Amino acid sequence: MRGTNYCGFSPPPESALPHYSARIYVTLRPSVLDPAGTAVQSGLAHMGYDNVGPIRIGKYIELTLDAENEAAASQQLDRMCDQLLANPVIENYRFELQTLATA
Amino acid sequence: MRGTNYCGFSPPPESALPHYSARIYVTLRPSVLDPAGTAVQSGLAHMGYDNVGPIRIGKYIELTLDAENEAAASQQLDRMCDQLLANPVIENYRFELQTLATA
Numbered sequence: 126m127r128g129t130n131y132c133g134f135s136p137p138p139e140s141a142l143p144h145y146s147a148r149i150y151v152t153l154r155p156s157v158l159d160p161a162g163t164a165v166q167s168g169l170a171h172m173g174y175d176n177v178g179p180i181r182i183g184k185y186i187e188l189t190l191d192a193e194n195e196a197a198a199s200q201q202l203d204r205m206c207d208q209l210l211a212n213p214v215i216e217n218y219r220f221e222l223q224t225l226a227t228a
Numbered sequence: 229m230r231g232t233n234y235c236g237f238s239p240p241p242e243s244a245l246p247h248y249s250a251r252i253y254v255t256l257r258p259s260v261l262d263p264a265g266t267a268v269q270s271g272l273a274h275m276g277y278d279n280v281g282p283i284r285i286g287k288y289i290e291l292t293l294d295a296e297n298e299a300a301a302s303q304q305l306d307r308m309c310d311q312l313l314a315n316p317v318i319e320n321y322r323f324e325l326q327t328l329a330t331a
Contacts, residue, residue, distance in 0.1 A: 142279070150288050152288065152290070162289075168312055174293075176304075178293065179291070180290070181290045182288070182289050183287070184288060185286040186265075186283060186285050186286070188280055188283040189280070190280045192279065201277065205272060205277055208275065209272060209275065
């Protein structure tokens with residue numbers, strides 16, 4: 126019955142996996158100095174915003190991926206963060222997963 | 229009664245304003261190319277993660293500030309983002325404000 130589209134129902138092709146959207150937050154570990162954050166805080170103070178405390182600057186990564194299920198997507202994200210997206214020696218990461226409609 | 233600390237109650241000094249914690253997300257506008265994101269996607273594909281879609285990389289900023297109330301804190305964050313933290317020509321920003329216990 127592939128290719129039929131009665132009643133607006135269209136089964137996904139066999140190879141289609143669920144789509145997930147991920148938001149990844151990479152932050153410096155608390156024990157690591159953040160010179161960029163210090164520079165921004167100093168810049169803000171010079172602009173008159175002297176009521177601002179210490180600033181930490183991290184990365185915010187948005188991506189989509191296909192995986193069999195949420196657990197598999199989560200595992201893969203952990204590996205990707207450890208291997209490429211974050212530097213585990215000086216950075217922490219956390220992510221949020223959201224299921225997207227299957228195409 | 230300043231300085232007294234009966235029953236664990238310690239009034240803040242007159243000058244103390246409420247503390248707010250802000251999480252700011254700065255992202256490239258959708259119409260702007262993200263070469264760093266493309267490079268990361270290509271890197272992941274070379275590592276075997278070829279089920280990952282387009283990647284967008286932004287900034288994630290954490291800071292604390294003192295302000296009279298939440299509206300004032302929000303207004304100041306808007307000005308700080310427009311003037312220094314984000315480039316409004318190519319970037320969007322959004323932030324979350326959280327009230328911290330007054331010191």
